[in-house]
Amino acid sequence: MRLQVAIDRMPLNQAEDIVKTIGSQADIIEAGTSLIKDYGVGALAALKKAAPDVPLLGDIKTIDEGEYEFRQGYRSGADILTVMGASSLATIEKCCLVAKEMQKEVMIDLLECTSEKIQAISIFPQAIYCLHTSVDKGATADPNGDILTFRKQFPSIRRIAIAGGINLEAVRKMKETAPEIVIVGSGITKAADKLQSVQNFRKAMTQNAYD
């Protein structure tokens, strides 16, 4: 299980400072959507520079123009880029082709996707599928329950990430549900002691749920 720390909704210099502080403790640094819409893909280059050895995910939420956006994103320093599951199959295919060509990774964001839609796009075994509860709808109450339900419904999808209001208690139980990536944002970036917070999440990843 890898810990992805999402950096979002803040000035770029503050984002760079956070990455310098916690970068060594994160498995993946995420440049959040707002950071990219506020500053452009240059935000990717800035965060990559702040922690060159940590894989960088650019949450660009592509929903059309897959080839153009993915080339720009990877060129700007991202190792992983996001495409919306709500996109057309043609868009997701183009993103996967660019990723393969450039030897990078794709995350498919399942925000607001119906079961029918997930079934239709479940044909990319190399992609990571992100179970994602909308910020605007509030966090999911039971991320581990969501993962179990998802695994039952879509057994062919092996690479799973989970995002949306994930807290320490949920992470402690993830040893059982075993997503490949757990994504934490403001739970770390809004903590008074961000380094301590990310270390707490790391510890929770390895702790027994019922210690």
Next chain:
Amino acid sequence: MRLQVAIDRMPLNQAEDIVKTIGSQADIIEAGTSLIKDYGVGALAALKKAAPDVPLLGDIKTIDEGEYEFRQGYRSGADILTVMGASSLATIEKCCLVAKEMQKEVMIDLLECTSEKIQAISIFPQAIYCLHTSVDKGATADPNGDILTFRKQFPSIRRIAIAGGINLEAVRKMKETAPEIVIVGSGITKAADKLQSVQNFRKAMTQNAYD
């Protein structure tokens, strides 16, 4: 019927030059998604400066974090912003609330929305609904047929825009189907003589289809 010219997938200085050249002939200038992802919302300020008197649409394709993204977009100079129809109802509601508060407009992009989804989000009479064929799937063959079908299926939706490979011939027939906004991108921005091209589209908007 208003003509919206979409400026996309080019360096920002080139986009500014095009806006200066054709701005007076456009009813709405669109800062395309790639421009915003490449340069951030600063691209909106730049295009607004290039044609201060022309309404500016920022195609920011919000799909979550509606309040944050819409505030940033309007503050940066946009008069109209886009939210994906594929978003949660909560996200679209937040976008509409910010628009109302800031006395701006909302366009809901119907890219890849099912009929059920369109029905569920057809409750915002102040919003403009954009029938949109994905760049990655290729242009629609019959935009006017698409408008007619849409109007029959969703009679409560009055404000309609159409985008996706719109050519002069299609625009000539739009006097009959009467979308509120017709969106043209590379048909104008890739023409050798861009000013002549936008004037041709203006003329087509008022011409009889069978002249």
